[in-house]
Amino acid sequence: MVVGLSHRSAPLEVLERAALDAGSARALAVAACGGEDVAEAVVLSTCNRLEVYSEVASFHGGLADLGGALARATGVPLPELTEHLYVHYADGAVEHLFTVVCGLDSMAVGESQVLGQVRSALRRGQEDGSVGTVLDGLLQRALRVGKRAHTETGLDHAGHSLVEAGLAHARDVVGPLEGARVLVVGAGAMSALAVTTAHRLGAGSVTVVNRTAARAQRLAEAVGGRWRALGESGALERELAAADVVLSCTGAVGHVVDAATVGAARALRSGGAPGGSGTAAPQLVLDLALPRDVAPEVGRLPGVVLMDLAGLGEELGEEAAGRGAGVAADLADARAVVAEEAAAYLAERRAAAVAPTVVALRTQAREVADAELERLRARLRQHLGEDLDERVEAEVAQTLHRVVSALLHTPTVRMKTLAADASHGPAYVEAVRELFDLDPVGTRAPEVVSDALRAFPEARSAPGVRGSDGSLAQALGLRRPGDGGETR
Incomplete structure (x- = not known):
């Protein structure tokens, strides 16, 4: 069984409230296994999805256990959370996992970063004992399916990473990326992708700022860049002032980049002190974090263009729709691999x-x-x-x-x-x-x-369970028979 929510089922505000860091995701998997009907569990927590993959003894019992565990872990009340949850069961759960690991369900369709995220989730589950023989075999198989889809089809050509999509706006905001100064805030998996992508696309310089200086150093040195510790007094403000393009993805709770800091940096960038009369050069700020790293008010500052996951995701969807038959054929080939592997x-x-x-x-x-x-x-x-x-x-x-x-x-x-x-x-x-x-x-x-x-024929439907009799809500204890209204 898979129970979760993603950019396809929930708005960014809900995803932001439900986001879990690595430690909380591990705790959720272990807690889910404490349910009476859940034998194994692994949690996939990324910038645009939170899913629990599990081996359950029954549909209703497993759903109730997982729904309750998700509500407790995220702090989002169960009735509110249920409005955005989807459920995949039995054959549908396997096909969903294979679809996700191939990047076919990602915001940036075809991206391969999810392969590493699934591998990390599996490793954490193995270490914590929440993954047993069933999920271990299934996720190992899923990783092979993902590799096959990227190797044997044109999926990589169809994919367009969030980082690349964001950096494509640099020309319109700050001019050619070649020669531009790029600042990356954070040193996790997405930040590493941002650093390597900016370097590959010809950025003039790359600077990494992170709470742990050693991690920032390792990441920056890989591309010949600079690094600073986030806790160093005034470091973020000075680096923001120098940067043409800022990419932030720390996974921290709360805003790492607020309007006051950016405003002060803009004043330094203009060559004067705060309140000076100089005009600062424009800047592009890409917030790739969930919860968001950058305060929304930053986008209202003069000369600053702010783009977050919601805007980039909408743009990528429109772009994929407009790329024509070639992309459609690549995606069809990848889906055929998923169907074949799931059936096998x-x-x-x-x-x-x-x-x-x-x-x-x-x-x-x-x-x-x-x-x-x-x-x-x-x-x-x-x-x-x-x-x-x-x-x-x-x-x-x-x-x-x-x-x-x-x-x-x-x-x-x-x-x-x-x-x-x-x-x-x-x-x-x-x-x-x-x-x-x-x-x-x-x-x-x-x-x-x-x-x-x-017992629950609606479980055959995809992408979620939908019925007019409220069966899902009843299973979660949210609705009694006869209450009426459609429940997803």
């Missing part, structure tokens, strides 16, 4: 789910054969006063087991084949368990899809 993974999982039943069936048959051999020995001792000759006994035992294997071969092959059918496969396996009276606990496969979908 699900078929493998259903086949693996049959294994306990097959093992139990063969074990039962072997036990019956061994019991008959023992009866044969007893009868021979009773009537002839002796056991079978060892060679004869071995030949009889081998013949009996060959007959049993031959009789079971076709049913077991057919069972594995039929199990690949998501609609009827579990029913076939259940029929075998009933017919042969196999242990329902020891052999029950870890599949709850069919029962859950029968």
